[in-house]
Each structure stands twice: as structure tokens, then as C-alpha cells.
Amino acid sequence: MANIVPLLRYSEWTGQNLEPKFPALRLSGLKLLLSKGLLRGTLAEVSGPRSSGRTSMALHILAEATRRGEICAIVDLHDSFHPASAEAGGVDLTRIIWTRCRGNAEHAMRATDLLLHGGGFGVVMLDLFEASPRVLNRMPGSYWYRFRRALEHTPAILLICVETAQAKFCSLYSIELKSETFDWPGKTPFRLLRGIESTAMLRKAAHESSAYRSGKLLKGARIEAVA
Numbered sequence: 001m002a003n004i005v006p007l008l009r010y011s012e013w014t015g016q017n018l019e020p021k022f023p024a025l026r027l028s029g030l031k032l033l034l035s036k037g038l039l040r041g042t043l044a045e046v047s048g049p050r051s052s053g054r055t056s057m058a059l060h061i062l063a064e065a066t067r068r069g070e071i072c073a074i075v076d077l078h079d080s081f082h083p084a085s086a087e088a089g090g091v092d093l094t095r096i097i098w099t100r101c102r103g104n105a106e107h108a109m110r111a112t113d114l115l116l117h118g119g120g121f122g123v124v125m126l127d128l129f130e131a132s133p134r135v136l137n138r139m140p141g142s143y144w145y146r147f148r149r150a151l152e153h154t155p156a157i158l159l160i161c162v163e164t165a166q167a168k169f170c171s172l173y174s175i176e177l178k179s180e181t182f183d184w185p186g187k188t189p190f191r192l193l194r195g196i197e198s199t200a201m202l203r204k205a206a207h208e209s210s211a212y213r214s215g216k217l218l219k220g221a222r223i224e225a226v227a
Helices: 005-013 054-067 083-088 105-118 133-137 142-151
Strands: 042-047 072-076 096-100 123-128 157-162 173-183 195-204 208-210 221-226
Touching: 042 054, 042 142, 054 072, 054 083, 054 123, 054 157, 054 173, 072 105, 096 105, 105 123, 105 142, 142 157
Parallel strands: 042 157, 042 173, 072 096, 072 123, 123 157
Antiparallel strands: 173 195, 195 208, 195 221
């Protein structure tokens, strides 16, 4: 019976009849994938392998939030955040708090917990992209439930960035990315990577999924990450 309670609470928490207390975070570059934006007080996951456009999508979400004047926080497990690339992607660095965890996963989870309970942030991004499967498997699942409860009735969004989805039923949005083609213009040996075309699959509210490619209703969303 104890295992059923979290699922019942999740169902109540995501009830379609509930009116949002805060306006959603609109994402201009992801209108086809997230037509209503990201709801506040929720967990959202962006997952995918390297060179799939995952970082570009995460930075776009931060850029939209900081453009609205919101203060955002980045919890960086492996010090992989690159300020210059973020600024080029539209992120207002003056509205970013960067927490560097030097590879310590426990510190990253505790820092995220403190930031969520402290409040005052539009988006808190937990960057676990370079975490190994061994490290991810050792993270207590109770953290995701704790984060979800901390977000309830707040205007914050927890953006979890990881190679494979971890939050399971605690996340309202799960976006999975996969690279399709790479743009290498020029001739050898002077070819430079100009961009990546990826497919993004949105899974939300447990098992609902919707997707688009090139603006048409298919299974997948096409995004471009400029190198």
C-alpha cells in the first residue's frame, strides 16, 4: 500500500482540473513541442547522449527565463557549464547563480535541495549530464520526491539535465533527444561543425507523448544546436 501512495499523489498533483497558480514559462524556440510552455512548480527532464542538442535546449530554457527578468540557478556537477556559450545562446549571466560541485554528486543534490527550499528562483537547473551510470544509480530516489514536494505551490521549475531520465513519475515533462545529422560544411581538412539536427520526443504526465518534425505532426521534434 505504501508504494501506491506516491502514484495517487502524483495523479492528484497533475490533475487536469487544477488551475495554474503562476503563468507558465513560454519557450519561443519550442512552441511545437511545448505549446503551453513549462508549468510552474514542476520537474522537467532533458535527456540524451552527447551531441544530441541537449545542452542547447537547456540553455534555451534558461535564456527565456532570464529574459523575463527571473533569477536562475545552475547546480553543476562536473563544472561543465560554459558561460561564454550560454551568453551567446541568450542567457543573461547577471541573473545566474552558478554552483560548482567538483564532481561530488552528494553536494549537487544537497545544493539543489537548499536552492529549492530557499526559493526566489525561476529555474533551478541540475546538470548531471556527465554523471556516470554508477553515480546515478547510487542517488536515492527519495530526492526526486523531496524536490517535487518543495516545488509545489511555487513559481520555480526544476530542470534536470541527465543522459537517461531519472526522476520517473516525479517529473511532469521528460524530453528525450537524439542526434540525426551533423552539418560539416567545407572540404577536408578545413571542415567545421556548423550545427546539429536532432529529434526530441516529449513525454509528459507519465505516458502521454506528442512530437513534431519540421513543423508537421509526426513523432519527434526537430531542433538545431549551433556549434
